Amino acid sequence: MVGHCPITGSPETDGPQTFLPVIVMHGVIGLKVIINCAMSADGKIATKNRKQTAISNDSDKERVHVLRNSVDAVLVGIGTVLVDDPKLTVKTEYVQTPKNPIRIVLDSKGRTPPGAMVLNGAARTIIVTAKESVTELSNAEMIRCGRGRVDIGELLPILEEKGIRTLLVEGGSEVIWSFLRERLADEIYIFIGSVVIGGDSAPTPAGGEGAASIDEAVTLRLKKADVVGDGVLLRYEVGK
Numbered sequence: 001m002v003g004h005c006p007i008t009g010s011p012e013t014d015g016p017q018t019f020l021p022v023i024v025m026h027g028v029i030g031l032k033v034i035i036n037c038a039m040s041a042d043g044k045i046a047t048k049n050r051k052q053t054a055i056s057n058d059s060d061k062e063r064v065h066v067l068r069n070s071v072d073a074v075l076v077g078i079g080t081v082l083v084d085d086p087k088l089t090v091k092t093e094y095v096q097t098p099k100n101p102i103r104i105v106l107d108s109k110g111r112t113p114p115g116a117m118v119l120n121g122a123a124r125t126i127i128v129t130a131k132e133s134v135t136e137l138s139n140a141e142m143i144r145c146g147r148g149r150v151d152i153g154e155l156l157p158i159l160e161e162k163g164i165r166t167l168l169v170e171g172g173s174e175v176i177w178s179f180l181r182e183r184l185a186d187e188i189y190i191f192i193g194s195v196v197i198g199g200d201s202a203p204t205p206a207g208g209e210g211a212a213s214i215d216e217a218v219t220l221r222l223k224k225a226d227v228v229g230d231g232v233l234l235r236y237e238v239g240k
């Protein structure tokens with residue numbers, strides 16, 4: 001059971017509370033992109049060794065699995081696959097009859113290890129490489145897109161052609177920055193856990209090159225703020 005209560009002060013927190021995503025598209029293409037990540041109270045998404053660590057509480061985990069179950073595809077970068085080896089499936093602990101979304105990995109050079117959990121056959125998987133890569137992997141469909149690095153602007157229409165209408169970007173830091181920088185995300189949900197991780201090298205929700213000036217910074221509009229157990233969930237619309 002997801003436990004939450006609204007933070008007062010915003011009209012958006014009034015009315016019925018639900019954690020099911022509201023699918024409202026405002027992007028130029030008919031594919032809704034939601035970014036979701038969990039960060040510590042000091043803004044870190046993993047430890048200084050880039051290792052996954054407990055940030056979410058049980059209520060937030062349930063929210064993420066319900067969200068995952070509601071989208072057509074989930075996407076992560078190869079950095080996350082190499083460090084965390086996530087399954088990216090929906091746990092029956094949280095959703096009784098899971099409908100696993102398609103798993104997508106951005107992996108320009110085809111470095112996904114053949115034994116990675118995303119290749120375990122538990123759900124359809126797409127590995128996206130740059131055009132130069134000749135890697136083939138069992139249990140995965142390959143998409144070649146972009147020169148040198150996967151071009152996400154080119155990728156989204158290809159995913160749309162495959163019938164994907166809702167895409168959940170689950171990290172990591174570099175991939176989230178790419179979606180934000182290219183204004184290809186519609187919403188970003190950030191869960192703030194009650195823990196401090198510290199460390200200059202620990203990744204934050206948006207890494208990559210980052211903005212050189214405020215003009216390059218990505219603007220957000222706060223839509224909702226909820227207390228979820230001992231943490232806070234912020235939901236923003238991304239400025240285009």
Ligand SMILES: NC(=O)c1ccc[n+]([C@@H]2O[C@H](COP(=O)([O-])OP(=O)(O)OC[C@H]3O[C@@H](n4cnc5c(N)ncnc54)[C@H](OP(=O)(O)O)[C@@H]3O)[C@@H](O)[C@H]2O)c1
Binds near residue numbers: 053207
């Ligand atoms: N707390 C959370 O919610 C959460 C969730 C997920 C991950 N994490 C953490 O995030 C960290 C991993 O993040 P990361 O930044 O190292 O790796 P990442 O964002 O998962 O993957 C980055 C890699 O993806 C590939 N890529 C391909 N096309 C790209 C594009 N257009 N834009 C950006 N990347 C592209 C690049 O490698 P190639 O050039 O080889 O393709 C790039 O180095 C880990 O510490 C993990 O634990 C935290």
